[in-house]
Amino acid sequence: MQNVTDRTSNPFGLRPPFDRTPPDERTAVFGYGDANADFHLIGDHPGVHGGKRTGVPFTETDAGLAVQDVFRETGFVSGSQDEPDLENLFCSYVHMCCLPNGHQPTARDYDDLERFFDAELRAINAHILLPVGAQATDHVLQQYTTQRRHLELDMSDLHARQIRGRGFMVVPIRNPPDWDEGDRETIVETLEEILASDYRQTKGVATLVG
Template sequence: MDPAQESPENPFGMDTDCQNCTDLCDARTNVVHGYGDAGAEFLFVGGRPGPGADRTGIPFTGDEAGRRLQRILGELGFSNSSPDAERPELDNAYLTYLTRCRHPDRGPTDEEITTCDPYLTADLRMINPEIIVPVGTTALRGVAVEHTTRDPETLDAAESHATTIRGRGFELVPMRALDEQTDAETEAFIEHLAESVLGRDYRQTKGRSGAHD
């Protein structure tokens, strides 16, 4: 973690009592802002908090889907903690969401994604990662709107899982939704990121604002 960083939890001091989406204020337990290494080169972004993250307040923790991602982070050398840790010790990885509140009965609406976008935009500007890992189709399409030349509606995380998409200044490495992944798909993602991304000079893509996907 960046040695100048005081805490991995919500390091940019975003509003933890956000009232922007009326339908979510009473439904959520926590507003789940970003967590991890503020100097990270890898940013993992989901569509919305899972039930575990809603309880703990920490992205991708507290439930089986979160444990799967934490195992992936450990395998790739981004985490020094148990997959069960509710406040994992992360290095070179930052975890966040398109939308910061969970409704237990439905996914985020387009309006909620738009309303929450300034939080994600702030995360991206502050961290300026080299690689973005959208977790699930909602996250992939949400990130693609601003950061690729692709039509977001044509993108599907299951189809793009464990591949690389060239974007504007970033590379995207999509991941299938954690609760839909098989163990074989998890291993395929780890192998792709380890060999095709970590195994080369991915930094050459940074700042290439005119890059094609």
């Protein structure tokens, strides 16, 4: 089932539940990309992965651009860095609201935004979830798989692993500032492997065939 929308940014018209930014700053960085994508890239918040100026996830910051570059190399991204064209890829944050520079979301902040993230994730209904960093990975594994209690939150070990979820395949990505030699090449190779397979698995089975 396809979403009937041509909106690239915030295709479902979400409204943030709080605004803690000055009057002249952006309230939130909404989901962005192809609303019918098979791949859903999930970051932490705008202070980490960017977008406070552009309004686009995975822009501006070194970490955000490093992730964007991986997906550019694997054919999902083209065009400018600040307003890229995405094909078969949707990007969003577990915490979409912007905070003043230097501030980090609290546990309550994440909880307040969980229902918004969940609604958008289920509306996109992608096959492959790609959380970036420990915060996003922990949330995705807890909410969309039964695997979290069996896995240590060790991003060096989880990086680029294919983990079966409840109707999804989860492929965690280590946050770029923590990448060791070979981490970038590993996630590129994993994405290319998935693209070469029959990844459009039946919902609820979440296995790769091919």
